[in-house]
Amino acid sequence: MATIVDVASLAGVSTSTVSHVLNETRHVEPETKARVMDAVQATGYRRDALARSMRRARTDSIGLVVSDAGEPAFADMVHGVEEAAAQHGLSLLLANSAEDPARERAAVEALLDRRVDGLIIARAAGSSAGLLERIRGEKKPLVLLDRLADLDVDQVGVNNRSAMAALVEHLADRGHERIMLVSGDLRVSSLRERHDGFRAAMQRLGLKAREGLLCEGTVTAAATFDRVRPLLAAGPKRPTAILACSTLLAAGALRAVQHEGLRVPGNMAFATFDGFTYSDLFQPQITTVRQPAFQLGESAVSLLLRRLESPSAPTRTLRLESEIEFRRSTE
Known part of the structure; x- marks a missing residue:
């Protein structure tokens, strides 16, 4: 295995110069630096990364x-x-x-x-x-x-609250009042912010955030399906729109919509945060909040x-x- 001494000998410089080139700890003339790097390549020398990191504390x-x-x-x-x-x-x-x-x-x-x-x-x-x-x-x-x-x-x-407010206003402008929020595990701060933003937006617009239409606590698509499906079978009391706070929650809620034979957007408006990979293949295409x-x-x-x-x-x-x-x- 090649050593730093081998590199220095082939490049015609001191071992300290080789060290300065490799660790960028001091300016070295371009011509000298080039000779050192050529010698490194020719000898196959590899730095001891662990030793280097211990010296630099990084x-x-x-x-x-x-x-x-x-x-x-x-x-x-x-x-x-x-x-x-x-x-x-x-x-x-x-x-x-x-x-x-x-x-x-x-x-x-x-x-x-x-x-x-x-x-x-x-x-x-x-x-x-x-x-x-x-x-x-x-x-x-x-x-x-x-x-x-x-x-x-x-x-x-x-800014989760402002995005949620824009979604609620969009649906309210289209006449939706019975809006279901599928918010998931509220111990997750981003989901909590979306949940709170929904409540605040509904109140500001003079709409009621009905407790029976707030689907909280689910952490899987399957559990979300089980929670949402009965609410969609409630006839005239069912929501006319659903807002899902994540991709996973949207998957469970959309499956429930399909299970109940409802059509989007014919019977049910639908929007989600984050969305799906290749979402342009969905029919209909889904309104989505895209995070940067x-x-x-x-x-x-x-x-x-x-x-x-x-x-x-x-x-x-x-x-x-x-x-x-x-x-x-x-x-």
Whole structure:
């Protein structure tokens, strides 16, 4: 195995010059730098990344924990984090919590053991504040992604309330008053914000948010189907429109609509947050709130890098705006 001495000998420079070139710790003349890099390639020399990271107290890696990297919005966030990290020479270690606080904690502990430089977390439903204290105890920079909290920590998400208000107003303008909200697990802060935004918008428009049409607590598409289906079989008391707060919830609710033989938009208007992959293949096409998910991931990395460079800087909370794609399902 080639050593730094072999590289220095072939390039005709000192070992310290080789070190400065490889670690970018001092300016080296372009001609000399080129000779060193040619010698590295010729000898097949590989730096000891672990030793280098111990000297620099950095591993050039970051950890990302999300609830489901396969869900469309989270998949785009992961891609945004990955792209931004790569542009800054950082490796990304990814873990799924599957909405399980214990699994989330195990993932964080594993990432801390690998000495990542910082963490980005979309917190699991029911995640404990103790986990964040654990990260702070390690003095690791932390950014909360998508699922924000009333905490003094860097975080980035979207303005869920304004997007929900726009959806409610859109449906109200088309004469809908009996609107069902499928909001899911309200321990998830983004879902809670959409739920609260719905109630506030309905009240502002003088409409009643009927308790019987608020479908809360479901965490799977199957459970959502079981909750929504009886409400659609209620004849004249059934809703004329459904708003789903996530892709998973929309899948369960749409299945219930289909099961009851109802047509969208003929019998039922329908809209969702996040939406489906290849949604243009749906008939009818579904009105969807699209998060700037890729940009959320990029912004999370920017906040993390800022924290690495300025550990004592004031914390920041960023709220990006979503885009609503109005389609035939709410006509």
